[in-house]
Amino acid sequence: MSAATAAESQERRRSEAVAWLRALLRESALPLPPPRASDDELRAALADGALLRAALDKLGRPSSPRDEGGPAAAERDVGRFLAAVERMGLPSFAPSDLQTGPMSAVVACLLALRDQFVSHAGEGWTCGLPQNGRMHTMGFPGRENGQVTQNSEAREDGKQMETTLQKASRSPAMSEPSSVISRPELSSTSRHAGRNFHEVFQLRQGGYSDLPSSKISDMMKSTSLDNAPTQSLLSVVNGILDEIIERKNGEIPYHLAFLLRKIVLEVERRISTQAEHIRNQNNLMKAREEKYKSRIRVLEALASGKIHVSSNATNGKAHVAAEPVHQMKMEKDKFEEKKQLLEEDLTKLTKDKESVTRMTKDKEDMARFLNDKEDIIRLMKEKEEMARLMKEKEDTVSLKKGKDGDRNQSADEHIAKPIMYKDELISLMKEKENYKVTIMKLKLELEAMKSSCEKSHSLLETKNEDVLNLLKDKENSGNIISQLRQELATARRSHETYIQDLKTTALQENRDFEQRIKEVELKLEDSTKRGRHLEELLESRIKTWERKEIMLNQFVGVQMQNIQDLRLSSVSIRHEIQNCQKRWSEELSGLGQSLKVLANASEKYHATLEENRKLFNEVQELKGNIRVFCRIRPFLCNEDHKSSTTEITGDNGELILANPAKIGKEGNKLFKFNKVLGPTTSQDEVFKDIQPLVRSVLDGYNVCIFAYGQTGSGKTYTMTGPEAATEEELGVNFRALNDLFLISRNRGDTFNYEVSVQMIEIYNEQIHDLLGSNGSEKNLGILNSSLPNGLAVPDATLHPVNSTTDVIELMRTGLGNRSVGATALNERSSRSHSVVTVHVQGVDLKTGATLRGALHLVDLAGSERVDRSAVTGDRLKEAQHINKSLSALGDVIFSLSQKTSHVPYRNSKLTQVLQSSLGAYLSSSAI
Numbered sequence: 001m002s003a004a005t006a007a008e009s010q011e012r013r014r015s016e017a018v019a020w021l022r023a024l025l026r027e028s029a030l031p032l033p034p035p036r037a038s039d040d041e042l043r044a045a046l047a048d049g050a051l052l053r054a055a056l057d058k059l060g061r062p063s064s065p066r067d068e069g070g071p072a073a074a075e076r077d078v079g080r081f082l083a084a085v086e087r088m089g090l091p092s093f094a095p096s097d098l099q100t101g102p103m104s105a106v107v108a109c110l111l112a113l114r115d116q117f118v119s120h121a122g123e124g125w126t127c128g129l130p131q132n133g134r135m136h137t138m139g140f141p142g143r144e145n146g147q148v149t150q151n152s153e154a155r156e157d158g159k160q161m162e163t164t165l166q167k168a169s170r171s172p173a174m175s176e177p178s179s180v181i182s183r184p185e186l187s188s189t190s191r192h193a194g195r196n197f198h199e200v201f202q203l204r205q206g207g208y209s210d211l212p213s214s215k216i217s218d219m220m221k222s223t224s225l226d227n228a229p230t231q232s233l234l235s236v237v238n239g240i241l242d243e244i245i246e247r248k249n250g251e252i253p254y255h256l257a258f259l260l261r262k263i264v265l266e267v268e269r270r271i272s273t274q275a276e277h278i279r280n281q282n283n284l285m286k287a288r289e290e291k292y293k294s295r296i297r298v299l300e301a302l303a304s305g306k307i308h309v310s311s312n313a314t315n316g317k318a319h320v321a322a323e324p325v326h327q328m329k330m331e332k333d334k335f336e337e338k339k340q341l342l343e344e345d346l347t348k349l350t351k352d353k354e355s356v357t358r359m360t361k362d363k364e365d366m367a368r369f370l371n372d373k374e375d376i377i378r379l380m381k382e383k384e385e386m387a388r389l390m391k392e393k394e395d396t397v398s399l400k401k402g403k404d405g406d407r408n409q410s411a412d413e414h415i416a417k418p419i420m421y422k423d424e425l426i427s428l429m430k431e432k433e434n435y436k437v438t439i440m441k442l443k444l445e446l447e448a449m450k451s452s453c454e455k456s457h458s459l460l461e462t463k464n465e466d467v468l469n470l471l472k473d474k475e476n477s478g479n480i481i482s483q484l485r486q487e488l489a490t491a492r493r494s495h496e497t498y499i500q501d502l503k504t505t506a507l508q509e510n511r512d513f514e515q516r517i518k519e520v521e522l523k524l525e526d527s528t529k530r531g532r533h534l535e536e537l538l539e540s541r542i543k544t545w546e547r548k549e550i551m552l553n554q555f556v557g558v559q560m561q562n563i564q565d566l567r568l569s570s571v572s573i574r575h576e577i578q579n580c581q582k583r584w585s586e587e588l589s590g591l592g593q594s595l596k597v598l599a600n601a602s603e604k605y606h607a608t609l610e611e612n613r614k615l616f617n618e619v620q621e622l623k624g625n626i627r628v629f630c631r632i633r634p635f636l637c638n639e640d641h642k643s644s645t646t647e648i649t650g651d652n653g654e655l656i657l658a659n660p661a662k663i664g665k666e667g668n669k670l671f672k673f674n675k676v677l678g679p680t681t682s683q684d685e686v687f688k689d690i691q692p693l694v695r696s697v698l699d700g701y702n703v704c705i706f707a708y709g710q711t712g713s714g715k716t717y718t719m720t721g722p723e724a725a726t727e728e729e730l731g732v733n734f735r736a737l738n739d740l741f742l743i744s745r746n747r748g749d750t751f752n753y754e755v756s757v758q759m760i761e762i763y764n765e766q767i768h769d770l771l772g773s774n775g776s777e778k779n780l781g782i783l784n785s786s787l788p789n790g791l792a793v794p795d796a797t798l799h800p801v802n803s804t805t806d807v808i809e810l811m812r813t814g815l816g817n818r819s820v821g822a823t824a825l826n827e828r829s830s831r832s833h834s835v836v837t838v839h840v841q842g843v844d845l846k847t848g849a850t851l852r853g854a855l856h857l858v859d860l861a862g863s864e865r866v867d868r869s870a871v872t873g874d875r876l877k878e879a880q881h882i883n884k885s886l887s888a889l890g891d892v893i894f895s896l897s898q899k900t901s902h903v904p905y906r907n908s909k910l911t912q913v914l915q916s917s918l919g920a921y922l923s924s925s926a927i
């Protein structure tokens with residue numbers, strides 16, 4: 001080691017010694033060396049011996065008060081300190097070291113004392129510390145009867161020392177057998193035996209040496225020692241040791257030594273039992289700690305799981321679950337601390353056991369010493385015997401001298417006896433010399449044994465103090481253990497309560513979790529199924545997309561090829577387009593010329609059409625504004641075929657009606673019509689003659705088609721058709737409307753037509769609306785002068801129609817509202833005039849001119865002679881009105897055909913309604 005390193009080591013050791021000394025004497029008023037004191041500073045602090053004296057006091061070696069100062073007191077304190085150190089077997093130093101020279105020996109002594117103090121702190125040295133009343137009694141760090149006692153200085157300089165002191169103060173020691181070792185055999189008898197032991201050894205009159213050996217042997221053989229309180233045992237040990245000390249010659253009875261040994265063995269056994277008990281307690285505490293740790297882990301897992309699961313959950317629940325966990329953690333820390341204390345106590349007990357072992361060895365040394373002492377006594381006795389023999393020999397010599405005269409007288413007689421004595425004397429002298437040598441050896445051995453005995457006395461004294469301290473610590477430990485038990489019981493109860501609550505909570509939570517787990521499992525299963533389904537779907541779609549991708553790639557390849565081709569062809573097409581554009585421009589210029597020609601031709605075409613329409617209508621007028629066709633219906637199944645005959649005379653419209661019942665001209669009457677249609681004429685053939693008039697309506701003309709005839713002659717059949725008519729049986733009305741819509745659609749490029757329908761009936765000279773919502777109840781009025789739109793009965797409902805179906809639907813509604821009744825001639829006779837008016841308004845798309853036309857489809861009531869109808873009352877009145885109106889119609893038609901100035905329209909409602917159709921500026925046709 002280099003000089004520098006040695007100096008550093010010495011300085012470090014000196015600092016440690018100074019720190020310990022400052023911590024130990026921190027409450028002292030004496031001046032202390034600075035924390036990093038040099039050798040001289042340390043020497044100056046220790047030179048007067050006051051600090052050394054205070055250290056001894058602090059370490060539980062109180063001395064008498066220092067009533068004087070000066071070098072003498074300093075020398076005495078230093079000497080007392082050195083003596084105490086030597087008694088403890090620690091390295092010492094010379095008093096001159098405190099005057100001059102290095103302080104290494106002093107530092108070594110202080111550190112050894114510190115180490116000894118620390119190592120013996122658990123053996124009761126602290127019993128002398130609490131001089132200021134701050135006893136660390138219950139082993140709870142920093143608490144003095146529940147109050148905090150640590151100060152900052154202790155934390156700074158003597159933390160280690162303080163910790164050691166605290167450990168020492170809370171170390172358990174031996175316990176009384178009855179309080180710690182729960183042995184069933186400790187009955188009242190054993191307690192009585194313990195009392196006997198106490199009575200024997202405490203109520204003695206003299207010393208222990210005076211007790212009869214038989215009594216001591218009886219006590220050692222019995223269970224008195226086993227059941228005696230430890231305090232009593234220690235008192236006996238103290239008493240015996242006191243007697244040993246008092247009797248400096250060491251003449252202690254042998255049986256007392258054995259008793260001492262027995263007591264020490266008993267104390268050792270109790271310490272071992274106590275250590276075993278504490279070890280068991282420690283194991284029990286470890287097991288409980290493991291149990292609590294496992295519960296804490298479970299609770300922490302529950303708490304953490306609860307907090308996570310119900311993150312999606314409430315914070316309040318998490319707080320409730322975390323609070324017991326926090327308390328359990330605090331209790332766990334508490335148990336950790338208790339476990340640490342118990343481990344420290346176990347360590348302390350182990351040290352105590354070692355101390356007792358050392359005491360046992362000392363006791364054995366004492367026993368050997370006593371044996372040696374007996375040998376010495378025996379030798380002394382032999383010596384005394386030798387002295388007695390020497391005295392007898394001297395007496396023999398003196399007797400020889402006194403009897404010289406006698407010997408001279410009988411020299412020859414006694415010559416052999418002195419020689420024998422001489423030899424015997426020589427041998428005795430030799431033997432004496434040997435005895436002297438032996439005695440000298442024995443004296444030396446005795447001296448050595450005396451010094452050993454003194455050391456043993458000193459050690460026993462120390463051990464005695466240790467045992468006392470152990471006893472105090474034992475009592476403290478008892479209190480600590482009882483308090484720990486109470487705390488443990490309290491903690492166990494609170495834990496049980498907590499655990500019960502937590503079990504309940506955990507059970508409930510577990511149920512909830514199980515329920516949730518089931519739900520989650522169901523959802524998971526469902527999700528798994530969905531996932532599988534989706535995976536399958538995904539796979540199929542992936543395959544589909546892969547196929548599509550392949551197809552797309554192929555398609556793209558083809559398209560790219562096509563694009564290439566198209567690019568190539570586009571160039572040629574571009575050229576062709578350019579050529580075409582040239583041609584088109586040339587053709588367009590030609591087309592422009594052609595369009596001009598076409599426009600001129602179109603104008604000429606429209607003019608031609610207009611002229612054609614005019615010519616067409618002029619032709620119609622030339623054919624006659626009033627045309628009368630005669631249709632002969634076939635005989636009905638219930639009619640007599642011979643009752644009348646008809647003869648048709650060709651296309652000139654002449655009809656000869658033959659009556660077989662009459663003779664002459666009366667039997668053959670000639671009638672002249674525009675055309676006569678025979679009984680076999682179909683509905684379509686009848687319409688063919690009327691069809692040109694429908695076209696005139698679209699050209700802005702008014703056309704009136706009405707059927708006239710007697711009841712049952714077939715008017716309704718011709719105009720409407722039979723009930724449930726087939727397509728071939730449809731009447732003039734439907735065919736005319738069908739043709740009207742067909743022609744209007746064909747003229748869609750030149751005209752825009754709007755078609756609307758009115759349907760009225762004239763019954764008993766009253767007009768009813770057959771399409772109104774109120775039915776035919778209301779009597780409508782007629783305008784004297786027709787409106788521009790051709791509406792003669794403006795209050796009748798006007799329904800716009802777009803197709804023949806709409807008109808058929810309206811006509812079925814109107815026919816349902818028509819007044820009918822049974823007559824003698826017809827089972828279902830029309831008792832009113834039915835007028836269906838189709839209003840057409842066409843707008844010329846080119847000129848914007850408006851054309852209005854109207855088509856009146858009239859189904860007149862049956863005309864008949866009243867006498868033939870055999871009607872009376874209402875029917876008679878109906879017939880009279882019908883005949884009157886038909887007569888008025890005949891008069892108007894006659895006037896119009898004769899082109900008279902007055903036309904009697906106002907003679908009936910029928911002629912008033914049809915006035916616009918029968919008037920001068922309109923052409924009409926009639927059947």
Ligand SMILES: Nc1ncnc2c1ncn2[C@@H]1O[C@H](COP(=O)(O)OP(=O)(O)OP(=O)(O)O)[C@@H](O)[C@H]1O
Nearest residue numbers: 633710711712713714715716717826829830861862
């Ligand atoms: N051309 C015809 N072919 C076959 N049957 C016909 C023809 N004309 C009329 N009939 C039938 O004659 C009967 C009477 O016809 P319808 O009812 O049309 O007479 P009407 O003149 O309207 O009578 P009313 O004046 O009493 O209403 C009906 O059964 C009808 O089917």
